Each structure stands twice: as C-alpha cells, then as structure tokens.
Amino acid sequence: QKEVEQNSGPLSVPEGAIASLNCTYSDRGSQSFFWYRQYSGKSPELIMFIYSNGDKEDGRFTAQLNKASQYVSLLIRDSQPSDSATYLCAVKSGGYQKVTFGIGTKLQVIP
Amino acid sequence: DGGITQSPKYLFRKEGQNVTLSCEQNLNHDAMYWYRQDPGQGLRLIYYSQIVNDFQKGDIAEGYSVSREKKESFPLTVTSAQKNPTAFYLCASSIGRQGVGEKLFFGSGTQLSVL
Numbered sequence: 001q002k003e004v005e006q007n008s009g010p011l012s013v014p015e016g017a018i019a020s021l022n023c024t025y026s027d028r029g030s031q032s033f034f035w036y037r038q039y040s041g042k043s044p045e046l047i048m049f050i051y052s053n054g055d056k057e058d059g060r061f062t063a064q065l066n067k068a069s070q071y072v073s074l075l076i077r078d079s080q081p082s083d084s085a086t087y088l089c090a091v092k093s094g095g096y097q098k099v100t101f102g103i104g105t106k107l108q109v110i111p
Numbered sequence: 112d113g114g115i116t117q118s119p120k121y122l123f124r125k126e127g128q129n130v131t132l133s134c135e136q137n138l139n140h141d142a143m144y145w146y147r148q149d150p151g152q153g154l155r156l157i158y159y160s161q162i163v164n165d166f167q168k169g170d171i172a173e174g175y176s177v178s179r180e181k182k183e184s185f186p187l188t189v190t191s192a193q194k195n196p197t198a199f200y201l202c203a204s205s206i207g208r209q210g211v212g213e214k215l216f217f218g219s220g221t222q223l224s225v226l
Binding site for chain 2: 006008032034036042043044045046049088090097098099100101102103104
C-alpha cells in the first residue's frame with residue numbers, strides 16, 4: 001500500500017464549477033497535511049495546509065481532513081482555467097521531518 | 112532575497128559517471144530534502160536531513176548519496192549505480208520544527224538526462 005494515494009486523473013471540470021480532489025494516507029501517526037499546486041516544468045507551490053480535523057478555508061480553496069478515515073481533500077470553488085495544474089497531496093510523519101507526496105491529480109478546467 | 116538555489120538547471124550524465132547536483136539555501140532552515148520526479152509522476156523522496164551532519168534515506172535512496180556538512184548546503188550525488196537517473200530533481204527545505212505543519216520551500220529544479 002502506498003503511503004499517500006491520489007487518483008492521477010485527469011479531472012476535467014467546467015469553468016465556474018467546484019473541483020474536488022481527494023487523497024488517502026496510510027500512516028495513522030501523520031500530523032500535517034499539505035496541498036501543493038504544480039504547473040508543468042515548474043516547482044510545486046503550497047496552496048493549503050491542515051492539521052486539525054474539519055475544514056479550513058482560504059479564498060476559493062477549502063481543505064478537509066478526516067483523521068479517522070485517513071482522508072484529506074481539497075475543494076476549489078469557481079474553478080478558473082488558471083487552476084489547470086497538477087495538485088499534489090503531501091503528508092508529514094509525526095515527530096519526523098519526512099514529507100511524502102502522492103502522485104498528484106491533474107486538473108483541467110474547461111473554459 | 113532568501114531562497115533555495117539549485118544548479119545546474121540542466122545536467123547530462125555519461126554512462127558510468129557520477130554527477131553532483133548542488134542545493135544551497137539561505138533561509139536558515141534546519142531540514143532539507145531531495146525529491147525525484149519522473150514525467151507524469153509525483154515526487155519521490157530520495158534523502159532528507161533534519162539537521163547538520165545527519166541525514167536519512169527516503170523511499171528511493173539506492174544509487175544516490177548526500178552530505179550535510181553545512182546548514183546551507185545539501186548536495187546530491189547520482190552515482191553510476193543509479194541505472195535510470197533521467198528525471199527532474201527537486202531540492203526543498205523547511206524550518207524543521209518537530210511535529211509542526213510547515214511548508215516546503217522548493218528550488219527551481221535540475222533536469223538530469225543520460226547521454
């Protein structure tokens with residue numbers, strides 16, 4: 001079982017719709033969860049991080065964490081063509097600095 | 112400006128040759144990381160270091176070596192034992208506090224190809 005699992009996509013949504021990206025993780029001791037956005041040929045950039053159960057909102061982005069189900073998600077409201085990118089889920093193991101990434105979900109926002 | 116500098120941007124390796132990728136940060140971060148990214152894939156952890164003179168193997172350390180003699184520097188050597196080295200290599204750093212969620216700062220990456 002992979003430590004961090006994501007559907008590779010592509011996930012296609014029309015402009016203005018809500019995009020929902022999902023991630024599961026295997027280590028129950030994980031404490032911190034991150035969503036990075038990566039444009040082709042570029043370095044990842046942090047979109048959201050969360051470490052408490054529930055929702056965390058920042059502008060058009062909402063991160064959701066359910067530690068009992070070992071599940072973290074990212075919602076993008078009012079999706080724009082500029083949101084088209086690969087979204088990487090990352091998990092930091094508790095007590096250590098190891099950060100593990102999923103394979104990423106490619107999002108395509110159709111104008 | 113503070114940040115992470117990776118060099119070179121492009122690197123070519125001949126068969127049987129060792130090559131070293133440079134990573135320097137002036138953010139005063141304790142933790143540093145090396146990731147490998149293959150086309151259409153996520154980031155796979157090669158090595159990470161929580162503090163100077165200490166480093167840990169990641170998920171795909173075979174064929175790679177690192178050193179952490181200075182806080183600012185974390186070079187990665189791709190040895191001849193790495194049979195499929197063609198990939199995009201990303202260096203990252205973080206503050207390194209225990210148990211705290213904190214972002215990774217990434218360099219701009221090095222594209223390594225085999226001649």
